[in-house]
Amino acid sequence: DADVTQTPRNRITKTGKRIMLECSQTKGHDRMYWYRQDPGLGLRLIYYSFDVKDINKGEISDGYSVSRQAQAKFSLSLESAIPNQTALYFCATSDLGQGASTGELFFGEGSRLTVL
Amino acid sequence: QKEVEQDPGPLSVPEGAIVSLNCTYSNSAFQYFMWYRQYSRKGPELLMYTYSSGNKEDGRFTAQVDKSSKYISLFIRDSQPSDSATYLCAMGGGSQGNLIFGKGTKLSVKP
Helix, strand or coil, X not given: CCCEEEECCEEEECCCCCEEEEEEECCCXXXXXXXXXXXXXXXXXXXXXXXXXXXXXXXXXXXXXXXXXXXXXXXXXXXCCCHHHCEEEEEEEXXXXXCCCCCCCEECXXXXXXXX | CCCEEECCCCEEEECCCCEEEEEEECCCCCCEEEEEEECCCCXXXXXXXXXXXXXXXXXXXXXXXXXXXXXXXXXXXXXXHHHCEEEEEEEEECCEEEEEECCCEEEEEEC
């Protein structure tokens, strides 16, 4: 089984619908992240969480919300999806701050979301 | 000017070629420099990690950091079709708490 699991892997929805993308990890890491990847724009940070009680906005948080249900679970919600939220979404974990020690991020395999 | 600039390519080379991938950056506080490799329909995986300036070699891969020029490079020797992927540079450190990624360069190695 993958260390970082994202569900669903693919989702097609309509404008205005509420969507939740879920992430679970077995790596035992405290820090979890949600990224969005778009062609020509690279990876952009949406939200990150350093522990269950700590949630922080990233570069592009507008239109998104998150919930850290447990150390191993971090979900991303789109309350009212719009077409420009069509993208590939990645969850990632790390065991230390990204600026300290290795700073390695471990990514899931991605959730492809299409908003019609 | 964006904090990290990376030529998106695509870059196509014959098998066995030496590949050079590059990123430039503007934030002099960056101390950690990484290269991630992303295969199609997969998440990125860490390929090389370098702290501060200098070179690091791992098999056919060499990462170079030139902090004075704010320029990092990844060299791939004897490139193989299995190296075909998107390569993303990433950097962080100092007051920047999170990694900043380049846009990624798509590499295709033809047999």
